[in-house]
Amino acid sequence: MITTTTPSIEGRPITGNNGIVVGEAIMGANVFRDVFASITDIVGGRSGAYEKELQKARETAIEELEERARAMGADAVVGVDLDYEVVGQSMLMVSVSGTGVTLG
Numbered sequence: 862m863i864t865t866t867t868p869s870i871e872g873r874p875i876t877g878n879n880g881i882v883v884g885e886a887i888m889g890a891n892v893f894r895d896v897f898a899s900i901t902d903i904v905g906g907r908s909g910a911y912e913k914e915l916q917k918a919r920e921t922a923i924e925e926l927e928e929r930a931r932a933m934g935a936d937a938v939v940g941v942d943l944d945y946e947v948v949g950q951s952m953l954m955v956s957v958s959g960t961g962v963t964l965g
Contacts, residue, residue, distance in 0.1 A: 862927040863937035863964075870937060870964065877963035879935040884926030884957045886918040887948060918955040919943065926957045935961030 863870055922943075930938045941959035948954045 862930060862935075864923065864927060864941055864959070865937070865939055866941045868940050870939065873937075874965040875939070875962045876965040879930070879933045879961035879963060882926055882930045882933065882935065882938055882959055882961040884922040884924070884929060886921040886925070886955045888914060888918050888953045888955075889951065915945075915953075915955070918953070919957075922955045922957040926959065930959075930961040933961050934963065936964040937962050 863873075869875060926938060926941070938959040938961055941957060944956045944958075946954045946956065
């Protein structure tokens with residue numbers, strides 16, 4: 862599955878618009894507590910453990926986006942946008958959206 866932030870794919874004409882597709886992943890407060898409780902790798906204000914959890918959430922959201930795009934018959938997702946939002950007081954949501962397309 863081709864997934865890109867650009868509106869087109871060079872050398873591959875878009876022949877159909879399958880619609881908007883979205884993937885989400887939510888990290889709960891317990892993840893933050895567990896990560897912060899085990900942090901021993903803070904260097905220069907950065908936490909490798911925390912960044913690893915964010916990376917995992919982002920990858921999960923992208924995988925979900927691609928699965929939903931396949932289910933709608935898309936060959937690719939263009940115009941992909943990543944957003945991070947705080948949900949309530951104790952959760953972080955990673956949301957990925959784009960347009961599922963059929964390629965020629």
